[in-house]
Amino acid sequence: MAKKALPIGKNLRVFAGSGNPALADSIATELGVPLGKMLVTRFADGEIRVQVDESARGMDVFLIQPTCAPVNDNMMELLILLDAFRRASAQRITVVLPYYGYARQDKKIKSREPITARLVADLISESGANRVVCIDLHAKQIQGFFRLPVDHLYAGPILGAHFKEVGLINGDTCVVSPDEGGVTRARTLAETLQTPLAIISKRRPAPNKVEITEIIGDVFGKNCIIIDDMIDTGGSIVSGAQALIARGAASVTACCTHGVLSEPAIDRISASPIERVVLTDTIPFRYADHPAASKFTVLSVAELLADAIRRIHCDDSVSELFEKQW
Structure with a gap:
């Protein structure tokens, strides 16, 4: 600034x-x-x-x-x-x-x-x-x-400052990239928060469909933060969160810059093990009256x-x- x-x-x-x-x-x-x-x-x-x-x-x-x-x-x-x-x-x-x-x-x-x-x-x-x-x-x-x-x-620095403020830092936290393409973004957040890094390996058989093939890194007992540039239908984030919990993660928080949140993202996230979703206001948040709205935190750019x-x-x-x- x-x-x-x-x-x-x-x-x-x-x-x-x-x-x-x-x-x-x-x-x-x-x-x-x-x-x-x-x-x-x-x-x-x-x-x-x-x-x-x-x-x-x-x-x-x-x-x-x-x-x-x-x-x-x-x-x-x-x-x-x-x-x-x-x-x-x-x-x-x-x-x-x-x-x-x-x-x-x-x-x-x-x-x-x-x-x-x-x-x-x-x-x-x-x-x-x-x-x-x-x-x-x-x-x-x-x-x-x-x-x-x-x-x-x-x-990213806006998201990083928020996680520092709420105490998601150091060894008890793990930053997770939802795919190989997002490693640079996830690594930078991990360095900011001084946490380890994990990577979800996945394949997309069709648009808006995802299959988790492997998780690279130790997530057992960690408070995991999945970071992506956008959340659209929520399939990738939810599948990643389920895989992390199955590997022993203590909790999962998702964050992104752009909360596209197309149908049925809000319902998927509501029913998922994701505890919190942190977004920015690059896109208007349209679900303030939804029962799952309490899961969402919107930061301003x-x-x-x-x-x-x-x-x-x-x-x-x-x-x-x-x-x-x-």
Whole structure:
């Protein structure tokens, strides 16, 4: 975080799409600026209508819009908003994407498959964005899909600070990667908490289906923390938790940056041995009234994103915010 607040110029404007208005409000509060005036409605046939209700000419515009569910609506709204600000003669348009939708198809695995993560990057670039800010992209190579500057931030330190605060540290705790691809993220959290590391080896016979094949590491008697970039249907996390308990783990906590929580994730987690789930608010938490809501803790990324916005606006270094790779 910044050692001291950088001054904000008169031409800074922060606007919010309808993807996560609560997070946008929190970011504006951290910055000490009001959200820009804008209207997003629908025509009778469902088409998105956008009206920017204040001048954006010559302004440094930051547009906050995660492309979470409903993914297609939020994605199309983002593209229309970009076109509106480009045509309004904004000096610079920075897209703040707390969650990047369509990120899981980042390469061709089978014949005739699309690379939707690249397609989305092209759409955002061609629609008028000058810069992009993301948090915990599903695949780091997505950063290279853009032909414009991308600031890739990490929520891992926020999660790590929380676990330190609640005392999940040292030898009684074990950080667990849910697959081989997440080892770097899990190792960094383990180093932060000074705990051992374990790895779940698994295979995916089909999308959103998982089979646990092996657990590498000693989890017996440990309070295990499974860390991933996102929880979608919950199948991977729940299967991992069941395998850890079967291996003698004392407890299982799950954490991630993006709580996608598609159906039937909330019910699966509710019925699972997972005691707690720690998320961030990159995606709105939609289950506050669910009986299992008490299992969930939602941490805010508003301060992190506000600091990034302030640094970009003031042409200051953003690298300090992601020097520690997660």
